[in-house]
Amino acid sequence: MTASTDVRRLRIHVLRYNPAEPEKAARIQTYELDEAEGMTLFIVLSELREKHDPSLQFDFVCRAGVCGSCGMVVNGQPGLACRTLTAELPADITLAPLPTFELIGDLSVNTGKWMREMTERLEAWVHAKQQEVDLRRHEEHMDPDLADEVYELDRCIECGCCVAACGTAHMRTDFVGAVGLNKVARFSLDPRDGRTDADMYELVGNDDGVFGCMSLLACNDLCPKELPLQSQIAYLRRRMAKQA
Amino acid sequence: MRIVYSDVLVIGGGLAGLRVAIGVRRRGFDPLVLSLVPPKRSHSVAAQGGMQASLGNVIKGDGDNEDVHFEDTVRGSDWGADQQVVRMFVNTAPKAVRELAAWGVPWSRVRRGDREVIINGQKVTLTERDEAHGLIAQRDFGGTKKWRTCYASDGTGHSMLFAMGDRAIAEGIPVLERTEALALIHDGRRCHGAVVRDLITGELAACVARATVVATGGAGRLYRVTTNAVINEGIGHALALETGVAALGNMEAVQFHPTGIFPAGILVTEGCRGDGGLLRDAEGHRFMPDYEPEKKELASRDVVSRRMEEHIKKGHAHKSRFGEHLWLDITLLGRAHIERNLREVKDICRYFLGLDPADKWIPVRPAQHYTMGGVRTDHTGQNPSLAGLFAAGESACWDMHGFNRLGGNSVAETVVAGMIVGEFVADYCEGAELEVSTGLVREFIAREQAYLDGLCSGGGKEDPSALRVAMQEIMTAKVGIFRDGGDLAAAVEELRELYVRSNGIVVASRAAGANPELVTAYRTQKMLRLALTVAGGALARTESRGAHFRADYPQRNDQQWLKRTLATWPNPEADLPTLSYEPLDVMTMELPPGWRGYGARNQIEHPDTERRAQQVAEVRERLSGEGRFAVQEALMPYEQLLPESIRGRNERLGEKLP
Amino acid sequence: MTNTLAGRLAVNASVPVQASRWPARLDLAQSISGLLLALFMWGHMLFVSSILISQDAMWTITKLFEGYFFFGRSYPGIVAVIIALVFGLFILHAGLALRKFPANYRQYALFRHHMRGMKHEDTTLWYWQVMTGFALFFLATAHLWWMLTHPGNIGPFASADRVWGDNFWILYLFLLFAVELHGGIGLYRLAVKWGVFEGDDPAASRRKLRTVKWTITAFLIVLGLATLAAYVKIGMAHEDQRGERYTPAWVEHPEEHAP
Ligand SMILES: Cc1cc2nc3c(=O)[nH]c(=O)nc-3n(C[C@H](O)[C@H](O)[C@H](O)COP(=O)(O)OP(=O)(O)OC[C@H]3O[C@@H](n4cnc5c(N)ncnc54)[C@H](O)[C@@H]3O)c2cc1C
Ligand code: HEM
Ligand code: HEM
Ligand code: SF4
């Protein structure tokens, strides 16, 4: 009975739909619960499932903001639910699944499938220059600053927030999104990857790639890892345009 | 009935699972990977600190080599490890780092010249060698003599898993994402694959394969407060246990990490202390030197965690609304260092605590962190009792960590094990055709389907979430850092009751598709079995070793307990596991039991220890002019155990290859 | 030894079929045409707003374009050529930009819904760029067509008569807002799209760019309104003498000086 008067009552509005039960139309369901100190949306949703509605679907894995599982639309903006403190939100919180991805149910979407397809399409892996590496010998030298720079772009967690935030991706389902463009930038920066700009042009030199981006920059502004998407896409665009 | 065939079924898409899959693919076999989540979301991604490999590129790593890494690891394990496996591991770790470098991990690199670091609270200037410029850098980590931990800023696991995941995609390895293994299909002698459940549609299917690899990661969610992901529920361990044939090794060996943020349990990396961060109590006093004058904050994790709890018990904790905790102080590292090298830590503090670690101390308390125990295997990764069942990574116990693993040794283990086990799995496949009757497969699917249907229609009334929370609380309170007979006996009893009650679990929701409530339900019973093996093993082991600390038996007792716990569950109707033991042979050890160099110094010796120590000393004496490789070879030959393709020495700045 | 130890890295040979370079060219062309149009509009605004200085100033500039000071008489044909060039550029730009339009109502609705939920400035700005672009499609076409067919009818009185007497001020009012918003957003987008003026801190530069963008747009709209007001005022005063051409006091019988 220590509940002080200043504890907020949160109203959580969840967009619910289970594709396995198409007879039930999509609807907004509202739950109420008391806010606690340090409460994140991970805690909120876990509590809702444990105590109110065991059928509620959502995805959390690391619950520490590093795995990219829990992207959802919180009051209109895509973000990582696990690291969103309720204290930073109004008492009315509307949660919806990330758009542009295949819906699994309620707040759960299939970003994994999308990301794998994107990776395959963009061949987003190191295309080694050498056929063979003798693992007993020293690794190839790499400039420390360059290594840091590659790491900066490697930090993407494939959460899909940039895609969900991108108006272009909403309109054009084949657009590779900022995540894809960042991958290309990352691998072309990597000295271990032997591909040239001309090779990269094959992958993103089209209107589903870098020339499809309309510089809406929501990706840049909402990326939870704060990747420098604006400058990377611009840089990539300049280099791809040079191929013309 | 859907049956999916492949050569190798890899259950788990973390570092270990993916590396095994890549290995078998390169040997020309078809792997199929199962994962609860997209592989890159596996918890390997959360490793921040780094990966141990004795490259010795930084000046503080100069002189490092396999021997030093070996000794550190064995000491860390409190002599619980299989020393041959440790040897295989330390020799392969540098190759694993280098392979990952070629696959794109942006390892942080050495920069020539002077740089300032904080060691032991003091500013020190280190001068890196010219010839090391651009090679992979190492940082300091707990329990190591040399700076050995390779890292990619503070997102090492992330960069490793992404490079590995991309590599797997490049090799065209199919992954069934959001698919869960529910049971291993076996005939009592050989494993033929698994019954799986699609976590989107809820459908059951069978994945049949020549070899099956369990690489399902840790089981931290047995505890209430853990650094582990919510999917680290130990289901893979339980799968093996439920065969009734395969054994789990050393399940009582559970590691607690000193610096979980309080109260959420999210980990802040050991790198904080490695880079010079300090632990402080409520009065702001740096207390670790009082307990561990030599290694201080950087003693091994079990020791630091225990000292912290000890200090809290003495009343020096800071008291907050949610309970008691201590402080981690990294303000002295400076904002620039934090923003550059410990950014993930900064983010965690900002998003989960609302504070800036460059200005303020971080509230911390030890939290469950690592499961040393796992599916028992030999050095090839194969289970001795169930042919065709392999295990690798955190869910395996081929036993390189013994009773405590060192920071940075785990992601290293996953990749190394993947490299080694992948080869042996391929060898196995070469000699083993796919031979399983569809009758057996159908039987297993039917059994699982009946079980799930029972959960939905049974007459019970138990709520799985409530049972699970009760289990987690018992584990944290009674099977935690400090253990004693009374608590453990109570824990076993209470867990047993929960387990019996779990037969009355009922699922209310009939939702089609994944049905998260059903998932909770069937996992809970598996977790309870596992919790019982942990608590039961801990109760039986009347000594303290590594992370397993018995307040009522504070000594390490080599005389009686230099042996590995093996737990099986042969009778599905039973409510307790069956424990047996496998002795470790002191006479074949390269490093006979001794003092770890930190922590208490009061073991009860094994009768063979002195004799073996003498032999070892003699060999060292006799071969003193012959170089370290000759000595090692004479003491404990191991290279013949490695797959041929990854044998061979490792080049270092001071150690050129012929 | 080396062989067995080799890391066995797969090399994925890239396929030598070349992807079309047209997407790159079209994107460049879109940007360049937009940039030229935007720069032209700055010049255009200075030109028409010269009326704010004096009617003589406006007359002088008009005559300059008509070649009067080079050839001693006016050739409205020169203006027609300029207009045709601008018209061409305009059509090119519009054609290229049309590719970016929502292809159907579904796409439009998706975007709008998304924009309203997200409340993200640059996303919303793009919407306005499309809307104003769409408006320009009609408004600017009308204006350009009119100019193309009446290249000689430009001047302090001729323009004022059109603005007021022929009620072109309604067209211009909409056109002014549309083009200034569109051009302003367009130039800002050009900067972020190609990464010019990024500096060391792209986020800070972008904030600055946005301020500059709004300032320029506001300035040009105010200038345009004032100009329009000036034409309206002259037009009202000149209502009785519609059709008469302006001749500065210092020029006598201007067209008679023709060679
Ligand atoms: C917060 C944190 C930080 C750490 N930092 C470090 C560090 O700095 N250095 C270090 O060396 N170690 C560190 N560790 C330990 C190390 O990260 C892990 O031990 C290691 O990554 C485990 O890898 P794995 O491949 O065995 O399992 P995981 O990466 O956990 O992968 C398990 C896989 O199994 C799948 N799976 C599980 N159950 C099933 C099932 N029933 N059916 C199908 N699939 C299933 C999952 O989907 C997942 O893909 C850290 C651990 C934590 C928790
Ligand atoms: C029919 C008339 C016009 C239409 C339909 C139109 C449409 C568009 C559209 C849709 C864009 C956005 C393209 C993208 O996001 O990639 C755009 C960009 C632009 N427009 Fe226009 N526009 C028209 C006329 C003009 C005029 C008259 C100007 C001059 C002020 C202008 C200047 C620009 C600029 C500078 C850009 C940015 C170019 C780029 O992003 O590459 N436009 N236009
Ligand atoms: C070479 C081509 C062009 C010529 C010669 C031209 C000429 C003129 C002239 C003479 C006026 C003054 C009013 C009048 O005489 O009717 C005017 C006004 C205007 N024009 Fe143009 N124009 C050209 C192209 C454009 C284009 C492409 C746009 C925009 C897309 C445009 C937008 C406007 C606007 C908004 C005004 C009103 C300005 C104001 O008074 O505020 N013009 N133009
Ligand atoms: S770029 Fe950013 S927003 Fe996009 S997937 Fe990667 S981390 Fe998420």
Ligand code: F3S
């Ligand atoms: S939001 Fe979309 S349009 Fe481009 S700048 Fe980002 S990808």
Ligand code: FES
């Ligand atoms: S659960 Fe991993 S990022 Fe949120």
